[in-house]
Amino acid sequence: MDLTIPALQRAANEMRIDIIRMLHAAGSGHPGGSLSLIDLLTVLMFKYVRRTKENADDPDRNRLVLSKGHGVPALYAVLARAGVIDHDELLTLRRVDSRLQGHPHNGSVPAVEASTGSLGQGLSIAQGMAMSARLDNKDYRVYCVIGDGESQEGQIWEAMLSAAKFKLDNLIVIMDYNKGQIDGPTNEIMNLEPLADKIASFNWAVQEIDGHDFEAIDTALTNAQELDSRPHFIIAHTVKGKGVSFMEDPTEWHGKAPNDEQAEAALKELEALLN
Secondary structure, rough: OOOOOOHHHHHHHHHHHHHHHHHHHOOOOOOHHHHHHHHHHHHHHHHHOOOOOOOOOOOOOOOEEEOOOOHHHHHHHHHHHHHOOOOOHHHHHHOOOOOOOOOOOOOOOOOOOOOOOOOOOHHHHHHHHHHHHOOOOOOOEEEEEEEOHHHHHHHEEEEEEEHHHHOOEEEEEEEEOOOEEOOEEEHOOOOOOOOHHHHOOOHEEEEEEEOOOOOHHHHHHHOOOOOOOOOOOEEEEOOOOOHHHHHOOOHHHHHOOOOOOHHHHHHHHHHHOOO
């Protein structure tokens, strides 16, 4: 796959189309957080995790834990683009007999490293993987994508304390900071700010970026390869529903699939981005 910035940007917008199509076909799911996440996952998966069908079970592979499991349509779209699953399978999302369930299920889909969706647990799982790498003298890295809403869970902060204690500089966390959760804006439900200061106080290396700026995403992930005895945290400011004007920001699109008319309008907007 072409890894230039323009090619990655185009791929991300093509996968936005996949996300809308699969959610429309399913009649349920989470468009807002999937669309805010896809730019981050595109750069992360293709340039840094580098998942393929052939290396999905390699014991030395880099790992990706999607802690915000409701964003899994974005992960499925990326895995289809990487050839890990068939593209046609995307339209089976959330069917009873499908491998592609509404949250990641380890064991059903290659390259799904952990079953997540009980929010707040994914970082602990990722930390365990990073500790395992250290104990086994392996040099793979563990990436964990978390949501801002789930970061109101105490387990996130417990994992952050212990990851710093064990100096897990092979652990890289990216927050999809889209400022919204199912009950409303995060700053009204449980404000995380001053977020960067809080994370730094836990002795993490912190970067803060625009999560839709591909150059910034790439630079931050490159910087996070540095081993300096601290785990890495990237705060990525994103827009919920990015790419579809009527889905951007409203929390009503956190967990509601588009109907026929809405899907048609969304696809028209996204297809225009490719021209």
